[in-house]
Amino acid sequence: MTDTVAVNGEVRRLEELRLQDFLQSFFFGAGFFETFLVTDGTPMFLERHLARLRSSLVAHAGCVRAPPPEVLTASAVRDSLRRCLEADTRLGPRFTGVGKLVAGDERLLLSFRALAPQHERTQREGVVLDALEDRCYRRGDPTLNHKSVSYLRQYAHLGRGTAFANEAGELCEVANGNLFFLVEDAVVTPPLEAPCLPGIIRAVLLEEGRLGGRPIVERPVKRAGLEAVRGCVLTNSVGLALAVPRLLGRELPESHALAEQARAVVWEHARREG
Template sequence: MMDTVAVNGEVRRLEELRLQDFLQSFFFGAGFFETFLVEEGAPMFLERHLARLRSSLTAHANCVHAPPPEVLTAGAVREALRRCLEADAHLGPRFTGVGKLVAGDGRLLLSFRALAPQHERTLREGCVLDEVEDRGYRRGDSSLNHKSVSYLRQYAHLGRGTVFVNEAGELCEVPNGNLFFLVRDMVVTPPLEAPCLPGVIRSVLLEQGRLGGLPVVERALTRARLEDVRGCFLTNSVSLVLAVPRLLGHVLTGSSEWAGDARGVVREYARREG
């Protein structure tokens, strides 16, 4: 994490933050976060991230102390981001990296980090998914529709090529993203009740409705139907779209082409939304 942050729009140094200002988030996981790509100083899909953050805060208003509404607007976050970048020479107005918003304890914390060293290589080579975790996800668990700071279940599997599967054998998501499968004559992504996170890039592709001439739909996919999958990619707000060249032992030669098409759609949406 970089040294410069903002708390409710006020630019601060990381070492100035006090634990007592984040007690509910730290001790009970009573908060939510959003991670987004910043390119040349511009946050990507910021309005969508803030809409999801506000939705989670509203759904848990009885147990999470939300920040003031005025700091949860796109204008306020853009201004806080701009002042952070200008205040820190290691960031600078043309910063490209990752921004993170954490909401809880009546505060909105904005922080920054560099892209992972393997970021460009992963974009080129994709991500192999060959491990299954089927003990923690249960169909209809709505807690997993929110990006809570209680993130240990996902964090413990980062970088391990894990697919979370529910008790019915349905593929749900990966620790850091949503899944899309090319199945016969459609592109399928698991429904929210699988459960999975309502990802920002996922929402873009569902709004687009078609990819490579095929419909994009929400539909459950079980491990028993993996033989029907011809391609796969995962989406998240930092890498945007990553090809999955191998899924649970199945080599998928078509993944790169479909991931490229999806990335083009996402980039076009980002350009239009500013």
């Protein structure tokens, strides 16, 4: 994380923040966050991220203290982002990296970090998923449809190549994204009840409706039925669409082509949405 942040639109230094201003978020995880790609100073899919953030705040209005509505608008966040980039010479107006919004304790915190050192390599090579965690996801769990700062369940598996499955043996998601599977003549992604996060890139692809001439559909994907899977893509708002060349010990030869098709769709939607 860089030293320059914004709190409710006010540009601050990270060391100036006070723990007492974020007590519910820090001690109880009573807050939500959004992570998004910033390219050449422009946040990607910002309106979509803010809509998801506001939806989570409304759904948990009784326990999470939302920031003022006026700071949760796209124009307000863009203005805060611009002023942060201008204030920090290590960022600069042409910054490309990662932005993060955290909402809770009546505050909206905006911060920045560089892309991971392995970002470009991961774009080329993809991500291998060879571990399965099937003890902590339960079908229909609504908490996993929100990107809460109570993130230990996922954080503990970041970088370990872990896919999560529910008690019915259905694949759900990974620690940092959604999954799409090439199965027979369709591209399949688990339904939200699996459960999984309603990811931003997931929504873009579902709206597109087709990928490589195949329909994109929501339906359960059983661990026991993975022999029918020929390709897999991991989607999130920073990597966008990453090939999964190996899934739980099975080589998937069509993953890279599928990921390239998905990235092209995502970039086209981003261009249209500005």
